[in-house]
Amino acid sequence: MGSSTDRKRKLDLADDAKKQNKTLDARQSSGINPWTGKAYSSRYQSILQTRLKLPVYKFQSELLEAVADNQIVVIEGETGSGKTTQIPQFLVEIGYATPGKSCVGCTQPRRVAATSIATRVAEEMDVTLGKTVGYTIRFEDISDPNETVLKFLTDGMLLREAMSDPFLSRYSCIVLDEAHERTLATDVLMGLLMEVLPKRKKGSKHGELKVVVMSATLDAEKFQAYFGGAPLMKVPGRTFPVEVFYTAEPERNYLEAATRTAIQIHQCEGPGDILVFLTGEQEIEQACEEIRLGAQDMGKDASELVVYPLYSSLPPAQQRKIFSAAPGPKVVGGKPGRKVVVSTNIAETSLTIDGIVYVIDPGFSKQKVYNPRIRVESLLVSPISRASARQRSGRAGRTRPGKCFRLYTEQSFHNDLQETTYPEILRSKMSNVVLTLKKLGIDDLVHFDFMDPPAPETLMRALEVLNYLGALDDEGDMTDLGRQMAELPLDPQLSKMLICSPDYNCSDEIVSIVASMSVPQIFLRPRENAKAADEAKAQFVDNTSDHITLLNAYATYEEIPQAERRDWCWNNFINDRSISSAESVKKQLKGIMRRLDIPLVTCRGANGSFDTNAIRMALTSAMYMQTAYLQSAGNYLTVKDNQIVYVHPGSSIDSKPQWVVFEEFALTSKNYIRTVTTTRGEWLVEMAPHYFDLENFPECEAKDELMLEYKKLARRMTR
Numbered sequence: 001m002g003s004s005t006d007r008k009r010k011l012d013l014a015d016d017a018k019k020q021n022k023t024l025d026a027r028q029s030s031g032i033n034p035w036t037g038k039a040y041s042s043r044y045q046s047i048l049q050t051r052l053k054l055p056v057y058k059f060q061s062e063l064l065e066a067v068a069d070n071q072i073v074v075i076e077g078e079t080g081s082g083k084t085t086q087i088p089q090f091l092v093e094i095g096y097a098t099p100g101k102s103c104v105g106c107t108q109p110r111r112v113a114a115t116s117i118a119t120r121v122a123e124e125m126d127v128t129l130g131k132t133v134g135y136t137i138r139f140e141d142i143s144d145p146n147e148t149v150l151k152f153l154t155d156g157m158l159l160r161e162a163m164s165d166p167f168l169s170r171y172s173c174i175v176l177d178e179a180h181e182r183t184l185a186t187d188v189l190m191g192l193l194m195e196v197l198p199k200r201k202k203g204s205k206h207g208e209l210k211v212v213v214m215s216a217t218l219d220a221e222k223f224q225a226y227f228g229g230a231p232l233m234k235v236p237g238r239t240f241p242v243e244v245f246y247t248a249e250p251e252r253n254y255l256e257a258a259t260r261t262a263i264q265i266h267q268c269e270g271p272g273d274i275l276v277f278l279t280g281e282q283e284i285e286q287a288c289e290e291i292r293l294g295a296q297d298m299g300k301d302a303s304e305l306v307v308y309p310l311y312s313s314l315p316p317a318q319q320r321k322i323f324s325a326a327p328g329p330k331v332v333g334g335k336p337g338r339k340v341v342v343s344t345n346i347a348e349t350s351l352t353i354d355g356i357v358y359v360i361d362p363g364f365s366k367q368k369v370y371n372p373r374i375r376v377e378s379l380l381v382s383p384i385s386r387a388s389a390r391q392r393s394g395r396a397g398r399t400r401p402g403k404c405f406r407l408y409t410e411q412s413f414h415n416d417l418q419e420t421t422y423p424e425i426l427r428s429k430m431s432n433v434v435l436t437l438k439k440l441g442i443d444d445l446v447h448f449d450f451m452d453p454p455a456p457e458t459l460m461r462a463l464e465v466l467n468y469l470g471a472l473d474d475e476g477d478m479t480d481l482g483r484q485m486a487e488l489p490l491d492p493q494l495s496k497m498l499i500c501s502p503d504y505n506c507s508d509e510i511v512s513i514v515a516s517m518s519v520p521q522i523f524l525r526p527r528e529n530a531k532a533a534d535e536a537k538a539q540f541v542d543n544t545s546d547h548i549t550l551l552n553a554y555a556t557y558e559e560i561p562q563a564e565r566r567d568w569c570w571n572n573f574i575n576d577r578s579i580s581s582a583e584s585v586k587k588q589l590k591g592i593m594r595r596l597d598i599p600l601v602t603c604r605g606a607n608g609s610f611d612t613n614a615i616r617m618a619l620t621s622a623m624y625m626q627t628a629y630l631q632s633a634g635n636y637l638t639v640k641d642n643q644i645v646y647v648h649p650g651s652s653i654d655s656k657p658q659w660v661v662f663e664e665f666a667l668t669s670k671n672y673i674r675t676v677t678t679t680r681g682e683w684l685v686e687m688a689p690h691y692f693d694l695e696n697f698p699e700c701e702a703k704d705e706l707m708l709e710y711k712k713l714a715r716r717m718t719r
């Protein structure tokens with residue numbers, strides 16, 4: 001194209017953008033919301049004033065022009081500059097979405113971020129959540145195909161949608177947000193978009209697809225290079241200087257140090273809210289409790305301190321509390337109160353909380369690690385990177401100069417922390433991703449355009465696992481079973497379990513178990529009430545299986561009348577929210593089962609009891625790759641990988657059965673296996689002779705036992 005026509009087109013577009021802005025202004029002054037046809041609320045007007053001050057507004061026309069001119073644009077902007085909440089709205093406003101036809105999708109690595117940002121943006125646009133603006137996370141779709149023009153969804157969900165809609169035809173524009181987080185799903189999506197974009201150029205069947213990649217860190221050049229030199233726009237944030245303090249000595253207990261520091265700040269520092277980074281729910285709840293107690297100890301004269309936790313399994317209503325304003329002074333003219341938010345990594349870049357002046361950074365987060373040699377993927381509390389530490393301290397300088405207290409030494413910051421966190425793709429098992437890619441028709445995994453290719457051993461392991469499960473044949477091609485497995489939004493092993501469960505006459509039970517495992521912990525065990533909680537759990541315990549224990553609790557819950565459920569949960573130390581979401585997960589899985597023609601059958605007898613053998617067989621049929629065998633020395637050894645493991649003390653299994661299958665291998669101070677079920681050697685050799693192939697088997701006690709089982713099996717066969 002000639003450069004003069006090019007320039008003219010740009011000018012036209014810029015003009016369009018300006019006009020659009022004018023129409024936007026006109027609409028706003030006319031006071032009618034085009035999405036609802038109703039007058040804007042006064043709340044809309046007041047939020048609008050704060051929105052207009054966000055740094056991204058200065059770049060609106062430049063940005064829209066870049067998007068008009070290019071299929072991909074990379075945006076780098078500091079956290080809090082308004083990228084996530086505003087840029088998708090710009091795209092919608094300028095006309096990239098039409099109700100019922102196409103929409104703008106914005107991906108988020110975390111579920112909490114997807115739901116909380118969708119809620120905020122619906123508020124900003126003065127529309128109903130679930131209609132004009134919606135969100136989709138696994139097992140929860142709050143959007144309307146006929147009305148939604150802006151949808152926030154987890155990166156994993158977009159990947160799922162691609163399986164049934166390979167051209168992503170329902171989207172006119174996809175915003176890949178938080179790309180710097182380099183989650184597994186975002187990395188795969190980037191590779192996938194590289195394949196989809198050439199097929200969705202202007203004039204193509206599904207129309208042009210635009211992609212905006214947004215990143216919070218300086219690594220944006222890497223994205224730019226990956227996307228073939230796409231234009232890079234930088235949006236400066238509004239940041240104030242943050243003074244960083246280190247401890248003189250390493251802290252032995254970072255949790256204790258963090259709560260102590262929070263209380264000291266409340267006592268000694270000027271006004272401003274506090275953000276504390278911890279690694280998970282338990283730690284966070286404990287810290288919240290201790291900070292509250294510490295504040296009480298300060299007596300009545302101290303100003304008010306409110307403490308809010310933030311982690312993914314927290315109910316949305318409680319999550320929203322982090323945005324409420326800090327309490328005012330107790331008496332007229334007194335010292336203002338203060339808010340403390342104790343959060344996981346989510347507050348590092350995904351969510352911006354205004355008013356934070358003090359950040360406490362113990363230097364840890366929960367990170368996924370994968371060891372392909374022993375096939376173990378775990379979440380481990382690990383040191384963060386220097387890049388993360390910088391992001392965290394930056395959160396203190398959003399509204400005015402702030403302070404960041406790093407609970408480690410300056411020397412440690414420079415010498416012990418890595419510069420950046422490794423992308424998740426280098427730290428994960430890949431079986432799920434490989435199955436997804438195969439389903440998407442991408443067979444050549446070696447040449448798939450990963451930004452950072454996973455280790456060959458990890459890919460090999462994934463192919464091997466999928467082959468054992470029967471999802472891929474020996475040529476690596478997808479089988480019918482594999483295609484069915486890919487339809488289920490579950491780990492391949494769980495999918496296989498569900499699909500095969502009718503063979504054991506217990507698909508109703510297995511779907512309950514799978515649903516109960518897909519939600520946060522159902523059994524509560526508060527520290528101060530551990531004994532009572534254990535007693536309550538004892539009613540449900542099946543001492544051969546943690547899975548069946550879960551099932552017993554879930555099945556009892558299903559029979560409790562709706563109106564009594566809350567009380568029942570409370571009295572039985574059951575997490576009300578978890579178990580009710582398990583019910584909704586079960587409903588959705590049943591829907592998919594119906595679609596895939598997987599019959600729903602039950603092994604429950606007339607007296608209401610389950611055929612636990614049948615259930616344990618169904619569990620074994622999919623979990624046999626995670627078997628452990630009791631050693632004469634008294635511990636367990638994982639079969640084939642020969643890792644010493646111990647059954648977690650919270651397990652329902654009280655004896656020491658010879659064979660167990662397990663759900664999770666937690667690499668902590670002691671190698672625990674969790675969610676464990678007793679199994680039998682004879683089932684293993686019958687169900688998975690291809691896996692328990694003794695010709696290629698490491699020497700171990702389990703091998704001798706399996707040999708005997710094969711002999712018995714042969715005898716049964718000849719009889």
Ligand code: CDP
Nearest residue numbers: 078079080081082083084085086120352354
């Ligand atoms: O994505 P980025 O970090 O650039 O910023 P953002 O998430 O769009 O946040 C922009 C502003 O919206 C911040 O000042 C937030 O405090 C505010 N916000 C809010 O008040 N409530 C929410 N639920 C989300 C954002």
Ligand code: MG
Nearest residue numbers: 083084349350
């Ligand atoms: Mg953001």
